Amino acid sequence: MLPDLPEPLPPPRDPEEGQPRLKRLEEVLLRHAREQEVSDRRWIPIPDGIQDLYEQAGRPRPLFRAFRLEEALGTPARLYYKAEFYSPTGSHKVNTALAQAWYAREEGYTRVATETGAGQWGTAVAYASALMGLDAVVYWVRNVYEWKVDRRGFMKTYGADVVASPSERTTVGKGVLKENPDHPGSLGIAVSEGLEEAQREEGTIYCLGSVLNHVLLHQTIIGLETKAQLERAEEVPDVMISCVGGGSNFGGFILPFVPEALKEGGIRFLATQSEAAPNLQGEYRYDYADHAELTPMLKMYTLGHQKDLQPIMGDGLRYHGAAPILSLLRSKGLIDTLAYPADERHVFQRAQSFIATEGFLPAPESAYSVAGAIDEALICKESGEEKVIVFNISGHGLLDIPAYREKLGI
Ligand SMILES: Cc1ncc(COP(=O)(O)O)c(C=O)c1O
Known part of the structure; x- marks a missing residue:
């Protein structure tokens, strides 16, 4: 995408004062990741080893037409959803976990450290690390660690070391706990803890x-698969919708469509979020990607790297900043955003309509994509427009039933 952006992406930079972060990051990020980070090549081949892993992980994944949902809504819109929940661990996250673990093994690392919301x-990293014979340590935002007991067990089954964040294992974690022993944790803090561990421990890489x-x-x-699947169905999307935390599923879904949309227009890209963390409605400026300021500064839409954000059930969406590429596109007016109320009732009710018609249980985060698609389809019902609405369901919610129980009172 980099060569096709409307203007060059502002690079990460060091703060004016203090330790150089860019250099330090070089020591904890994969060489392949660093090269890909700045590559201006339009196509980067997927190594055969990663393609084999993708195949085993269920790729290509289906794109379904939501006939029953359309009928139940009485909308003239045509709805299609990409089934990223057809995943061994439950979500799209395996797409990059498998790639990063494969590169980590190629580069001679033995252990992976990471964060999770x-x-x-975290589960995707635990799985990919197990397949590649690597150890994994996962710093997991505490409030979610506490209620997702079964997912915790799942991660441990792969052999991962799973730590509630903030933790006593790092200087960063100890500092946060000293100020507030009941801190619910945040992705920004978990990133800092994982980075600290990767810097400290020999042979450990940060993913x-x-x-x-x-x-x-x-x-x-x-997005590449979705594009080919829509072409086969002889459909052209009018609206593409998905949820945004940091922006990986939304970015992966829309970016292959963006170069053409920049030239010819035609597609509306809609990012759904929570009012608890509407980062795409924040300020577009340089900010740190983590709580403890260990990372370089990125030019992104941000709510502030140390802002307290209220925990939600779709806690994977509770992050202060949005991906720099998406932020640039948003600053150019290419991405719309919609933030749903933090009580999440509307979002879970929409997910229930989806389950009752299509049969799949979305992850709480993915319920935001479903809500966006249904709300858009109902607008079409009012206007009579026959729009093609394509949305991505980033994960399943089979391990998130307590959230459904609480939000739907079932
Ligand atoms: C199922 C699922 N979807 C979406 C997200 C949000 O992340 P991203 O914006 O990187 O896709 C998460 C994050 O944890 C997630 O677990």
Whole structure:
């Protein structure tokens, strides 16, 4: 995507004062990831080894027409959803976890450190590391760690070391706990803890699950498949919708459509979020990607890297910043955004309509995509427009039943 952006992407930079972060990041990020981060090549081949892993992980994944949902809504719109929930661990996160773990083994690392919010990324890393014979340590936002007991067990089954964040294992975690022993945790803090661990421990690499260019690149497999599938169905999308935390599933879904849309228009890209963390409605400026300011500064839409954000059930969407590539596109008016109320009732009710017609249980984060698609389809019902609405369901919610129970009172 980099050579096709309307203007060059503002590069990451060091703050005016203090330690150089860019240099330090070089020591903890994969060489392949760093190269891909700045590559201006339009196509980067997927190594055969990663293609084999993708095949085993269920790629290509289906794109379904939501006939029953359309009928129940009485909308003239045609709805299509990409089934990223056809995934061994539950979500799209395996697309980049498998790539990063494969590169990590190629580069001679033995251990991976990471953060996770919803736990989907942590599980994907645990799975990919197990397949590649690597150890994994996962710093998991505490409030989610506490209620997703079964997903925690799932991660551990792969052999991962799973730590509630903030933790006593790092200087960053200890500092946060000293100020507030009951801190619910945040993705920004979990990133800081994972980075600290990767810097400290020999043979350990840090893998990030969202935001950065190389992560979005790995996720473009979603959009590339969707494009081919829509062509086969002889459909052209009018609206593409998905949820945004840091932006990896939305980015991967829309980016293959963006170069043409920049030239010819025609597609509306809609990012759904929570009012608890509407980062795409924040300020477009340089900010840190983590709480403790260990990362370089990225030019992105941000709510502020140390802002307290209220926990939600779709906690994978609770992050202060949006991917720099998406932020640039938003600053140019190419991405619309819609933030749903933080009580999440509307979003879960929409997910229930989806389950009752299509049969699949979306992850809480993906319920935001479903809500966006249904609300758009109902607007079409009012106007009579026969729009083609394509949305991405980034994960399943089979391990998130407590959230459905609480929000729907079932
Ligand atoms: C299922 C699912 N979808 C979406 C997200 C949001 O992340 P991103 O914006 O990187 O896709 C998460 C994050 O944890 C997730 O678990």
